Amino acid sequence: MGKTRQRVVAALAILMTMVLPYVLGTSIAVADEEAIPLDEQHFPDIQLRWYLEFRLQKEENDVITREERYSLDEISVPWFWTEPYRTTTLQGIEYFPNLKRLTAESGNMTTVDISKNPELESLTIHECNLEFIDISHNPKLEYVDVSRNKLNAIDTSKNAELKVLDVSYNGIATIDMSKNSKLQGLEAFYNKLTDIDVTKNPELKSLGVGVNNLATLDVSKNLKLRTLIAPCNKLTFLDLPQPSSVWTHDPSNSHLSEYNNPLLGININAVPHTLEIDSDDDSARTYTVPASERSLNLTEIAPQLDLTKISNIQGGTLNGSELTPDTYPGTVTYHYLLHDQTFYTAKIQFTEQGLA
Template sequence: MKFSPLAFIMALFVMVSCSSDNDDSQNDLYVNIPDQHFETMLIDQGIDSDGMVNQRMLKTDAEGITVLDVSFSGKGTIKDLTGIEGFVNLKQLSVIQHELEQIDLSSNTQLDTLYLMGNYLKSIDVSNNPNLILLDLKVNSLSSITGLPEAKQLKDLRLSFNSFKEISINNPSLENLLMSHNELTTFNVEGAVNLKNILLRLNKITELDFSSNAALENVFVDNNKLETINFGTKVNYKYLNLHNNLLSQLDVSSYKELVKITINNNPDLSCVKIEAGQEIPTIEKSENQEFSSACE
């Protein structure tokens, strides 16, 4: 038989074309899951329906899931959450105590609850997660977070035990903020006008301004380096934990709903101003400190 170069080229083209079509078909059907521990947990929960650790799962399996909890269970540590982008209808996600250094949640636009405590995350972007209500990122290595203004339903933000040195939060829906045990020196919540509860203990903050936070009730800012704090004109404070700071003056005479205040170990704060007859049920102070309506 006489060799035909043209016939050979055409046959090769058909083979390559078929292979390409097959690859496209595979991409349409499957989402990649490169981390075997992630895939194993999906199999154990009956989510990855083929039941095999083969670095992939059907997209239809992922699309049917609205709640996913793959927190550490003693069966291996997840280091790569690639594949989570296939869970496009996910509303609640828990990936607690693994070894994630990065995560891309840009495809998970329906998320309203996210738990990522105990990982190694240094930054996170939630710009494409506008439905978030609760965001728990405690015990990571975070120094930045992007997209908070877009989370217009966010109520609860938990960032304690991280590496933040500064943060400015512009989110009017936020009510609860936990940021203890960081390295904060600069802190701005002027744009969080509905904030009710704030935990900032064990940072390095020297001044705070809460004059824009009219809904604030409970403030825990002990163990900082606070020299000044502006509480604004609101009067609905209930708990003020201010001990172990460097305050030199304090006026709580307008806070008739105050239930507890701690001011001990502020070496230069000898007198806290109150209104005559004002009663505060629980007071923690040093021996040299007093509460009086006649502070100098």
């Protein structure tokens, strides 16, 4: 009888260890990690919920199974211009660890957490008032578009697979692309860039850095470059890829836009199919010499400038590399040979003391 009672007590003890977690909610918590309710608590943004309902063929408050979570590889949140339908958060994407493509546009969110989505290959967070984005946990990213936001910086040092990056219309002053050797396209229009180094991006085919504060730009090592768009900067000289480049061998498929820069010259081995160097703002394309200077040493400003390509000097004289105006204040212009009788007209303004 005593042995029977002991067996019953032991059986009850085992049963309690199985039942008690359900009573206390432990196993419920585990179950929640496997199957996620499609509700406001787990997915606060209505646009994201609507997308998941449509994509997964669910109703509101249905459950998303583990299999469904792990098999979903794309989320593209629909965009709306009007409140209250603009996306305000992407909370909930952490439940989909195998996402490869994520898109959200015209939203209103200062940050997005993609640290739980290590399989991401394509990321678009466009025009969402984004102030910060961390992509260091996404080593497979190949395409990133975070244009038209409020970013001051972006770190791509952990994204060795990155091929295309668009950070246009932000407030970025500097960007380090030295770890992105596979980069093929970079767009960084309308930022605050004062310097950019693309010498470690040998695969680069397209570079857009218009409307920044760049004083120098070295693309001489980017032999696969086809398109360079860099108007409205402070560039004084441009040295384009050498004769072995795609630019030279296939100029019909190359494009150069450099208007509204105070250029003293451009070294180029073939005239591209599209060439935009004529400025619509005469002051923007004019190099202004400090009022205290009575002459300008061209090669001090632009060391790569080839003096033998200069001709038709008007308003001044060139002695060696020293350019001197005929009058003060005065304007000097000259032709700089680009290629095969195609010239760029440089314009240099000398001002009187106190007028600079």
